[in-house]
Amino acid sequence: MAYYGSIEAGGTKFVCAIADEELKIIERISLPTTLPEATLEQVFTFFDSYDLTALGVGSFGPIDVNRKSSTYGYITSTPKPGWRNIDLLGALKARYDIPIAWTTDVNAAAYGEMHLGAGKDTQSCIYLTVGTGVGGGAVVNGVVLQGFSHPEMGHISVQRYPNDTVESTCPYHDNCLEGLAAGPALEKRTGIKGQSLAFDHDVWAIEAFYLAQALMNYTLVLSPEKIILGGGVMKQAQLFPMIRESLKQQLGDYVALPPLEDYIVGCDLEDNSGTMGCLLLAKEQCA
CATH class of the missing domain: 3.30.420.40 (ATPase, nucleotide binding domain)
Known part of the structure; x- marks a missing residue:
């Protein structure tokens, strides 16, 4: 079975979810956004229980989405303490050797609402x-x-x-x-x-x-x-x-x-717009 992961990375909380091939959510957790190392430790603990096929990430920003940039995948000039110039995508790729979609939290929400909401x-x-x-x-x-x-x-x-x-x-x-x-x-x-x-x-x-x-x-x-x-x-x-x-x-x-x-x-998706958008983007990485 394919397992698709979603990370809606917000300045207040990280919402992580796992869905099956039909994008039915199997498990979801909400974690407080503390400092990067502590937050990612909890994220990894959650996803390590699954054999992930692909992952979709929608992050608070500003973030670098330019694949030609040396800081592609970074959270850049955020005022969030401790998160400025953090290579979030790089940390996830180092942990999971799978396709990972990377965009903003609101872009992910827009994508979720357009397809499912x-x-x-x-x-x-x-x-x-x-x-x-x-x-x-x-x-x-x-x-x-x-x-x-x-x-x-x-x-x-x-x-x-x-x-x-x-x-x-x-x-x-x-x-x-x-x-x-x-x-x-x-x-x-x-x-x-x-x-x-x-x-x-x-x-x-x-x-x-x-x-x-x-x-x-x-x-x-x-x-x-x-x-x-x-x-x-x-x-x-x-x-x-x-x-x-x-x-x-x-x-x-x-x-x-x-x-x-x-x-x-x-x-229509209420608080699930970003999560569903991330899951859609994850699944598309394998199309």
Whole structure:
């Protein structure tokens, strides 16, 4: 029997899974992301029990996805303590002599949703997660999008909402999407954690404005067939109609879009998007 492995490597936790040839998950664990050596020791303990056929890895970033680069497979300029310039892919290859797919956590989630979730009737989609940070992945013509690097959709510049003067929570940019629309920005504006905010709080109009502006930019550049939104902030269901309406206003009538209820949707796989994407990518390594 073939066993496919998945590692969804997040800044907070590593989710590892094993699936069979039908991609039915046999076993899954969640490990806290501590320091690299300690975290990988637990990862190896989990996978060593199986005769792995291939492995798919979706990692927090930034990561190096350029196969011609001397640091291909590294987690690079992350602010996560202890993980800067760590050769994660190299450590996995040293342990397991098998094909290993390597991409970002959000690219893996986009791939999982396109094949098995909310985008399964498409060949192109964007997956955007909005939580502690903002990250996005894209699949174009059935292929995960990456070039010399990978998309960093959370750090595009956005115009400020009228009279919004809150300081950006991003240490790199004063006016990027993550700095103005991630969970910490919501808390900075209100003094209340996002999950505790009332559904009709005024701050949601600001949030919808920033997210719709970002989706407009992604739409104009990539023209995806579907945009899928996930992450903790997007558990606020009232945001979806607000984002759709704001997108309609900001885009004007410049381009025709599919019905917005079909174009901007939540994720079907919920917290499994990244895991299923990694498993799909692993299986494809053996095709």
